[in-house]
Amino acid sequence: MRNDLHTELTVRIFTDRKCFGPGVAELLRRVRELHSLRAAAMSMNMAYSKAWTVLRSAQEGLGVRLLRSSTGGKNGGGAVLTAEGERLLAAYEDYCAKLRAYGEALFAETFAFYDALTEEEK
């Protein structure tokens, strides 16, 4: 289906370095679900050491702690998002969703000529 043209947007956030993007966002969502950085990393087929590097780099770049250790619970502790981590993740998701919604209409408009172009080629 050559005429089914569509787009994908990747949003990365920088300070003095790259500090937030799809990978960190996914890691945080999984920590929220699984209450553990190790389990979150495993569920993404990511090495635990890599997850730590990703997280540390995001925290240092942002100057904000994203995770904290939780205590208690039936698994005897793990990791949870800090209030700041929740807020940044929510803002990232909100921003991406709004940008995609805007981008969709704009894309259809900007590439409207494409169908005619491929008709001519046939």
Added chain:
Amino acid sequence: MRNDLHTELTVRIFTDRKCFGPGVAELLRRVRELHSLRAAAMSMNMAYSKAWTVLRSAQEGLGVRLLRSSTGGKNGGGAVLTAEGERLLAAYEDYCAKLRAYGEALFAETFAFYDALTEEEK
């Protein structure tokens, strides 16, 4: 400068496969400038074979020819963008520029809380 939060957007276009993105766009811009796929690839430190693969994949995915051989001129021929290639590159650049302009204001608004967040951390 931790507070200097900014974003970068990457736009990729798909049909049944990935067929257009920042790499193809840059390659086409350089072909336009240098009138040669080989020279364009070299100027990006890209192997000529890789440039061919990128181009072929884009053309097959889009179902549109992007380059054609030029004849004559002082270098005895080379490559130029087809009308369709020019049009697709222009549409991609236009789309990216408009999306970035929209995204900039939205980003400032969505992440307005960030400065206060990092103030608290200090």
